[in-house]
Amino acid sequence: MTRSIGVRAATVAAAFALTVTAFGMLGAAPAGAATTNPCKVLKKSEIQQAFGGTVGSGKKGLSTPVSAQCEFPVGADADRPAGTVIVHVMTTGAKAAYTGLKKISSTYVPIDGVANSLYAEKLHVVNILKGDVLVGVQGGFTITDPLPIHFYDDKTQLTDLAQIAAKRV
Numbered sequence: 001m002t003r004s005i006g007v008r009a010a011t012v013a014a015a016f017a018l019t020v021t022a023f024g025m026l027g028a029a030p031a032g033a034a035t036t037n038p039c040k041v042l043k044k045s046e047i048q049q050a051f052g053g054t055v056g057s058g059k060k061g062l063s064t065p066v067s068a069q070c071e072f073p074v075g076a077d078a079d080r081p082a083g084t085v086i087v088h089v090m091t092t093g094a095k096a097a098y099t100g101l102k103k104i105s106s107t108y109v110p111i112d113g114v115a116n117s118l119y120a121e122k123l124h125v126v127n128i129l130k131g132d133v134l135v136g137v138q139g140g141f142t143i144t145d146p147l148p149i150h151f152y153d154d155k156t157q158l159t160d161l162a163q164i165a166a167k168r169v
Helices: 002-023 044-051 094-102 155-168
Strands: 059-064 067-074 083-090 117-120 125-130 133-140
Touching (some): 083 155, 094 117, 094 133, 125 155
Antiparallel strands (some): 059 067, 125 133
């Protein structure tokens, strides 16, 4: 399960980096961002409130010159299996990346009532553009019983957490 989450996270990060490169927007980091540390835009208590279970400390994940991510392990609860919440903060080329993701309408759709937001159901990620920063919150909760294997529906929780994170960047 951890491997598939890592592969999905790497895919999202690679899509961000590819979009930035494709649009040629590798400029300086934004001025005035409150925090660009993805391990500080959400608190363990906020993730626990959203998902239940025990939340471990965030660990630095995949980082590039334009973005960074933090992974929080989340223990199972009665309604949901154990998994991971990944916070991704893009500080360079965020507007171009957001524009590029919007164009992938078969994957990313706007979230009603949330400005500058996109949700990718298959990737279980919510992205919100705030100024020159793109913040993403991704959930990886795989359910293997009963078969077939499927993912926990976490759109509401991810949207709530992404909105909190966006206020801090």
